[in-house]
């Protein structure tokens with residue numbers, strides 16, 4: 001049984017003081033819920049504050065939104081895996097469609113980062129997903145297979161166990177358009193089948209696959225009740241502590257019964 005994992009991708013939002021207000025309210029809203037693994041992914045500058053506020057909680061981890069693949073060096077403006085590790089970061093989002101589209105990240109670059117993350121015991125959340133045009137041309141599977149095989153090349157099975165995949169159809173990110181639960185499940189089943197071909201049955205069954213793309217409190221439960229949807233990567237709705245708490249609760253339907 002895969003434990004659901006729900007992550008808040010704050011993107012370039014939230015100062016340290018705003019983060020503090022968010023975490024205070026969020027902790028009050030979710031109480032001692034531990035059925036779901038929660039990851040808060042702040043901008044780099046808010047990571048130390050968020051980590052400090054979460055020291056008493058077991059179930060909420062801190063993630064980063066990106067990193068470089070080298071340990072150190074002349075890469076002005078970049079942050080290394082070792083630097084994140086020192087801040088107690090456990091997860092790192094890699095290959096987000098905004099990084100691919102706005103900052104030129106290719107599958108090869110994402111792959112270097114994924115392998116570097118594992119060296120530093122950071123768990124990558126690897127984002128894949130198609131554009132609307134690719135979907136309309138019937139190329140969803142081709143695109144997903146290419147992104148998975150490229151981004152995860154030479155990643156060993158034991159590292160794949162520690163990897164999370166986020167299926168994020170680009171046409172659904174920040175647009176208010178969500179994939180239907182059927183469309184999302186179909187893509188997730190294909191992703192799991194591709195992971196099976198790349199590794200083995202046991203590994204593919206273990207890997208958690210999040211859905212991302214306009215997840216909100218009112219669609220989260222339906223999406224996460226699909227057999228291959230193991231959580232959510234949430235952008236816009238994760239900026240409000242109450243709505244993010246409701247999404248987390250939707251992923252833990254048995255909590256409190």
Ligand code: PEP
Nearest residue numbers: 173174212213214235236
């Ligand atoms: C995201 O940025 O990963 C995302 C899914 O954003 P939103 O929830 O706003 O669509």
